[in-house]
Amino acid sequence: MIEILKPTELARAKDTGALVADILQTLKSRSAVGTNLLDIDRWAKAMIIEAGAESCYVDYEPSFGRGPFGHYICTAVNDAVLHGLPHDYTLADGDLLSLDLAVSLGGVAADSAISFVVGASEPPASVAMIRATERALSAGIAAARPGARIGDISHAIGSVLRGAGYPINIEYGGHGIGTTMHQDPHVANTGQPGRGYKLRPGLMLALEPWVMEDTAELVTDADGWTLRSATGCRTAHSEHTIAITDDGAEILTLPKQARH
Incomplete structure (x- = not known):
């Protein structure tokens, strides 16, 4: 299903996107050396509930997962890149952490992801990979x-990801979003210009460039959810929810300090 949202729904989507962005920035500020991934999940749950919103993940049970996800945020560390199931892991200096969050507020969903290095260390290759996904976004x-x-x-x-030297996996990518989290159309992270669905005002998309440093192949953890690089290399992931407008696109998941 491809959903074109009404102006009233798009207005609510702005509130949802702002909430997602602010929760992610709060979680980033709290994610330090010694922080447990389960703490991040508990903090996300508390903020979602306090805002009167609903998690898009807790009861999420797609064909590619193993049962309901059961958590409130995806936490992917180092070689994990997508659908990272929060577990008992304590962050160390130099870890590359990706946080992916989707919530619904007022009947409209928004989805965003950020990647960053924890602690004082800043491995150049990790920083370059994060920046490449941000430029691609x-x-x-x-x-x-x-x-x-x-x-x-x-x-x-x-073009940006390949120009930066990264292999590109097209199995998972961006997607339509609206009154539900995952909708058509699929937005692969590489493709041919001039092809596919024609964009219309009112369409919402979650764009999410992600890469693995030296491979395009994924493996799935025993938890049935967490996707990792097949070679054990590091990964990065950046995502925004946008709305197509009459003259371009509006980013709905900007953090507070970046909003006009």
């Missing part, structure tokens, strides 16, 4: 406008 957003095609977004994202 910006390029994808710049390509999103009425009349453009999904392939234009995918091509823009893929």
Whole structure:
């Protein structure tokens, strides 16, 4: 299903996106050396409930997972990149942590992800990989406008990632979002311009460039959820929810300090 949201729904989506962004920034500020991933999950739960919102993850049970996800946020460390199931792990200096959060507020969902290095260490290769996903996300957003095609977004994202030297997995990527978290169309992280669904005002998309340092192959943990790089290399993931407007795209999941 591809959903075109009404103006009233898009107004609510802005509130949802702001909530997602602010929770992620709060969790980033609390994620220090010695923090347990289960603490991050508990903090996310408390903030979602306090805001009167609902988690998109707790009861999430897609065909590729193993039963309901059962947690409030995805926490992926180092070689984990997607669907990271929170578990009893204490963050160490230099860990690369990705936080992926989706909530629903007022009947409309928003989805965002950030990656950052924990502690005082800043491994250059990890920082470069994070920055590449952020640049790719910006390029994808710049390509999103009425009349453009999904392939234009995918091509823009893929050009940045490939130009930075990273292999690209196309099994998982961005997606439509609206009154539910995952909808059509699929937005691969590379593709051909001029192809695919034509963008229309009212369409919401979650764009999410992610890469692994030296492979495009994923493996699944024994938990049935966490996806890791097949080689054990580090990974990074950046995501925003956007709404197609009459003259471009509006980012709905900007943190407070970045909003106008």
